[in-house]
Amino acid sequence: MLFNSHTFALFLPVVFALYWWVFRDRRGRNVLLLISSYVFYGWWDWRFLGLIALSSLLDFSVGLALERTERKRTRRQLLTLSLVGNLGMLGVFKYYDFFAASLTEALATFGIVLHPFTLGLVLPVGISFYTFQTLSYTIDVYRRDMRAERDLVAFFAFVSFFPQLVAGPIERARELLPQFKVDHRFDPAAAADGLRQMLWGLFKKIVIADNCARLVDATYAHPGQTPGPVLALGTVLFAFQIYGDFSGYSDIAVGCARLFGFRLMRNFAFPYFSRDIAEFWRRWHISLNTWFRDYLYIPLGGSRGGTAQRARNTFAIFAVSGIWHGANWTFLAWGVLNALFFLPLLLTRRNRIHTGPIAPGRILPTARETFSIGITFGLTCLAWIFFRSRTIDEAFLIVRRILLHSTDHGALERSGDFVKEHLLYVPALLLLLFMFAVEWVQREGQHGLERLPSARPARWMLYIGLILAIALVGDHGAQQFIYFQF
Numbered sequence: 001m002l003f004n005s006h007t008f009a010l011f012l013p014v015v016f017a018l019y020w021w022v023f024r025d026r027r028g029r030n031v032l033l034l035i036s037s038y039v040f041y042g043w044w045d046w047r048f049l050g051l052i053a054l055s056s057l058l059d060f061s062v063g064l065a066l067e068r069t070e071r072k073r074t075r076r077q078l079l080t081l082s083l084v085g086n087l088g089m090l091g092v093f094k095y096y097d098f099f100a101a102s103l104t105e106a107l108a109t110f111g112i113v114l115h116p117f118t119l120g121l122v123l124p125v126g127i128s129f130y131t132f133q134t135l136s137y138t139i140d141v142y143r144r145d146m147r148a149e150r151d152l153v154a155f156f157a158f159v160s161f162f163p164q165l166v167a168g169p170i171e172r173a174r175e176l177l178p179q180f181k182v183d184h185r186f187d188p189a190a191a192a193d194g195l196r197q198m199l200w201g202l203f204k205k206i207v208i209a210d211n212c213a214r215l216v217d218a219t220y221a222h223p224g225q226t227p228g229p230v231l232a233l234g235t236v237l238f239a240f241q242i243y244g245d246f247s248g249y250s251d252i253a254v255g256c257a258r259l260f261g262f263r264l265m266r267n268f269a270f271p272y273f274s275r276d277i278a279e280f281w282r283r284w285h286i287s288l289n290t291w292f293r294d295y296l297y298i299p300l301g302g303s304r305g306g307t308a309q310r311a312r313n314t315f316a317i318f319a320v321s322g323i324w325h326g327a328n329w330t331f332l333a334w335g336v337l338n339a340l341f342f343l344p345l346l347l348t349r350r351n352r353i354h355t356g357p358i359a360p361g362r363i364l365p366t367a368r369e370t371f372s373i374g375i376t377f378g379l380t381c382l383a384w385i386f387f388r389s390r391t392i393d394e395a396f397l398i399v400r401r402i403l404l405h406s407t408d409h410g411a412l413e414r415s416g417d418f419v420k421e422h423l424l425y426v427p428a429l430l431l432l433l434f435m436f437a438v439e440w441v442q443r444e445g446q447h448g449l450e451r452l453p454s455a456r457p458a459r460w461m462l463y464i465g466l467i468l469a470i471a472l473v474g475d476h477g478a479q480q481f482i483y484f485q486f
Helices: 006-021 026-068 072-094 096-108 127-143 152-160 173-181 188-220 228-259 277-283 286-297 307-325 329-347 367-388 392-404 409-421 423-441 456-472
Strands: none
Touching (some): 072 096, 072 127, 127 173, 127 286, 188 228, 228 367, 228 392, 307 329, 329 367, 329 392, 367 392
């Protein structure tokens, strides 16, 4: 079920009404959330509900077993069982066919012909997200950072909580699971803010991301025949497409959870206002990056040790992050490229010089800040080329055409023709500037509509304007979110 579908527009009010006005006790509400979450996920393909149930049961059982034993060897074996079980399912569905094909191609270069057995499995939506969420639980119980959960319903509801089930934020068990153990009371102010955040998320997805997607698809369809300036424009628009799509989903998820009294972690903090790549990665997909930091980077040694160790750990976390995003060498290249951008900051210990808000208390940034933001955005867009391209060769082709074929008269003329053909999307692009301006004004807040004018008419004019933009300019084909494929 998609957040931007008519089905969800009916599903959410029904669950909301049942949660607050029919089910009064905590356990009943957890049962409702569990059933609703399985309906939400099963609406896409009910057959994959078994994977969520199996992952949940595995880690619930491992957690209880870890609680009962003090033997280090047994505890390591139990943790290994959880890791192998969860990552094994993820590997089979997401990576098996990819690595089988890659091995075949590699051996073919040496004249070895291999006919691999492939599975042809459909990738379950959200498997990377809920796998990491359940793993955070068993790792924390193993580390004794939290006690094992004994309430089966609460644990299953935690794993499958529908607002963030398929695309995050990737919640830590020690943060979200305790929220299923308390009796929630309806908070009108929190619910109203949740609705505002959902509205802003829908605007970013339906109006910004989906309209950008049409132009991006047109520019990247045949890159060898597309003028360099158009490819550059498409790359910039893809940066806003993926931001509007993914941060829009996160806004909807966080806002939706607040309707039920739950607080999810922030997943985006206006990343395109970052002054360097290190700051960008503190603001982009925060839940995944902090997961890798706590469960991979720090155990490897983090920033301790010599230069070689710090460089190794940096490349490891970015490479794994790239592969996490998909079974394609382009994602690995995207991760490695970001590591190359990040490494100089780490080695010169300048990776944490920008930890606060940009231009606090000022209307505009300084010239130096503006330059830093522009350079960071440019590097980010360069990396996005590899993320969006179908192959490594295609990515390098696009880079070459942008750098070498953007100034000749023919390219500029064909670029003008492309713009004329797509004038229909000008209103959406103007609204992209509006989104950028709103988020700049709100950059010290949690989301784009957190702090609004005190005058009620002005607030309602903004709400009505956003709703009209969604209705008149938005793409109403219920387009799938980009990160569903990861």
